[in-house]
Amino acid sequence: MRIGEIAALAGVTPRAVRHYHHLGLLPEPERLPNGYRDYGVRHAVSLARIRRLTELGLGLPEVRDVLADDEGRELAEVLEELDADLARQEAAIGERRAQLRVLLDQARQGTLPAEGPLSPGLTELLSAFSPSGSATAAKDREHLTLIDSLAAPEERDRLIAALRPLAADPELTARVKELYVRLDDLADASPDDPRIRPLADEFAASVPEAVVDLFGGASEATRDHPYGEALLADFAPAQEAVVRRLMERLADRARGNQ
Known part of the structure; x- marks a missing residue:
C-alpha cells in the first residue's frame, strides 16, 4: 500500500503518517525501487492502534510508551490515569453546569446583576x-x-x-x-x-x-x-x-x- 492508501484505510492523513514516522511511533516500511514506501498489514494495524489511543485522549509521548510495552502494563497504567483525569473533568463540568443553570434562571427572571x-x-x-x-x-x-x-x-x-x-x-x-x-x-x-x-x-x-x-x-x-x-x-x-x-x-x- 502507498502512504495515501494506508492513511485512508486508518482514517488519518498522509501528513499524520509522516509525523508518526518522525516521532518513531510507526516503523518505516521498506521502499520500492521507485522510492515509494511499501506499507503492509502490520503497518496498518499499528496505525489503527495509534489512532485509537489518541482518540482516547492519550498524548503522542504516552502512545509511544504504550506501544513500546509488549505486555500491556504501560497501557493499563496510562488508561487508569486517563480515567481519573476524565473523572475530574466530569466533576468540573458538572459544577460549571450547575452554576450555568443558576445564571440562566437569573437571566430569565431579569435578576442577573x-x-x-x-x-x-x-x-x-x-x-x-x-x-x-x-x-x-x-x-x-x-x-x-x-x-x-x-x-x-x-x-x-x-x-x-x-x-x-x-x-x-x-x-x-x-x-x-x-x-x-x-x-x-x-x-x-x-x-x-x-x-x-x-x-x-x-x-x-x-x-x-x-x-x-x-x-x-x-x-x-x-x-x-x-x-x-x-x-x-x-x-x-x-x-x-x-x-x-x-x-x-x-x-x-x-x-x-x-
Missing part, C-alpha cells in the same frame, strides 16, 4: 445589599466582582460568608448605606478635610469581625501591592484618605484579634 455573570453567592449578596445611587458603593461592587472572578473558589466562598452578616442585619445595612453617602460627599473635598477621620473610624467599626479576620491582616501589604495602589487611585483624594485610614484601622483590629 449588571456586572455580568457572578457566582451565586455574590449575586445573592449584592441583591440583598445594594446601596443604590452611591458612586463609591458602585466602585466596591466592581472590586468585589473582580475578586469573584479571580480568587480561588474557597477564598471567594470565605469572603462571601464573611460579608453575609452585613446584608442580613437591616440596622447595620442602613448604617453602611449612610456611610457610603457621606463618602460620596467627599468627592470634591481636600485630603485634610476634618470629616475623613471620623468617617473612616465609623466605617471600620461597621466591618464584620469575620471580614477583619479575613482581610485585616493583609491591609498593609495590600496598599503596597499594584492592585492595592490601583484600588486607591480609583478614589478622589479625600475618599482615598478615608480608605487608607480604614485599612489601617482594620489592620489594628486584626492584630488585636491575634
Whole structure:
C-alpha cells in the first residue's frame, strides 16, 4: 500500500503518517525501487492502534510508551490515569453546569446583576445589599466582582460568608448605606478635610469581625501591592484618605484579634 492508501484505510492523513514516522511511533516500511514506501498489514494495524489511543485522549509521548510495552502494563497504567483525569473533568463540568443553570434562571427572571455573570453567592449578596445611587458603593461592587472572578473558589466562598452578616442585619445595612453617602460627599473635598477621620473610624467599626479576620491582616501589604495602589487611585483624594485610614484601622483590629 502507498502512504495515501494506508492513511485512508486508518482514517488519518498522509501528513499524520509522516509525523508518526518522525516521532518513531510507526516503523518505516521498506521502499520500492521507485522510492515509494511499501506499507503492509502490520503497518496498518499499528496505525489503527495509534489512532485509537489518541482518540482516547492519550498524548503522542504516552502512545509511544504504550506501544513500546509488549505486555500491556504501560497501557493499563496510562488508561487508569486517563480515567481519573476524565473523572475530574466530569466533576468540573458538572459544577460549571450547575452554576450555568443558576445564571440562566437569573437571566430569565431579569435578576442577573449588571456586572455580568457572578457566582451565586455574590449575586445573592449584592441583591440583598445594594446601596443604590452611591458612586463609591458602585466602585466596591466592581472590586468585589473582580475578586469573584479571580480568587480561588474557597477564598471567594470565605469572603462571601464573611460579608453575609452585613446584608442580613437591616440596622447595620442602613448604617453602611449612610456611610457610603457621606463618602460620596467627599468627592470634591481636600485630603485634610476634618470629616475623613471620623468617617473612616465609623466605617471600620461597621466591618464584620469575620471580614477583619479575613482581610485585616493583609491591609498593609495590600496598599503596597499594584492592585492595592490601583484600588486607591480609583478614589478622589479625600475618599482615598478615608480608605487608607480604614485599612489601617482594620489592620489594628486584626492584630488585636491575634
